[in-house]
Amino acid sequence: MRRSGSSRPSPVLFAALGAVVISVLVVATWQVWSNDNALSERGQQASGRVVKVTTGKNSRVHVEFRTADGRQVRSTIGQGDEAPGPRAKAGDLVAIIYDPLHPEDDLRDARAPENHKVASLLLGATVLAVVAIPAATWAGIRARRRERSATPADQH
Structure with missing residues (x-):
């Protein structure tokens, strides 16, 4: 005979952890979406020098550039925002789009089309979590x- 509730986590604990997950997803979605919109609405073009290229699961192109007001900034080209074709190498010059209010945020390669894949995926994950976590919590309750x-006779 199995003890009641021993195989399931507490619905309250599940709901609390779910609220944390949803909060993190909402913040991440908002940040990525805001950065994408800022680049679209007020982005400025500059020439950046590639200083480092990381490869693997989180491959990124790191660029140094000078803003229109003369600040030297180092930032990264956003995931999926690289131009099609061969990947840039350290020392290459690339045309980038940056947000003049937050030039240290992710950049976009000026030759690449606008890309909202990451924001869309995060939004989809957020919506899924907002629906699935309360449903799973209710099912647990x-x-x-x-x-x-x-009754004890039903627990054989």
């Missing part, structure tokens, strides 16, 4: 109630 109301 209902299962607990059924277990508690079951």
Whole structure:
């Protein structure tokens, strides 16, 4: 015979962790979407020198450039915002689009088309979490109630 509730996490704990996950997804979605919109609305073009290229799962192109007001900035070209074709190498000059209010945020390669893939994926994950976590929490609460109301003869 199994003890009641021993195989399921507490619905309250599940809901609390779900709220944290949803909060993180909302903040990440907002930041990526805001940065994409800033580049579209007020982005300025500059020439940047590639200082480092990281490869692997989180491959990125790191660029140094000078803003229109003369500040020297080092930032990264956003995931998927690189131009099609061969990847830039350290020392290459690339045309970039940056947000003059936050030049240290992710950049976009000026030759690349606008890309909202990451923002769209995050938005989809956020919507899924907003629907799935409360539904799973409610299912857990209902299962607990059924277990508690079951008679001892039903728990064989």
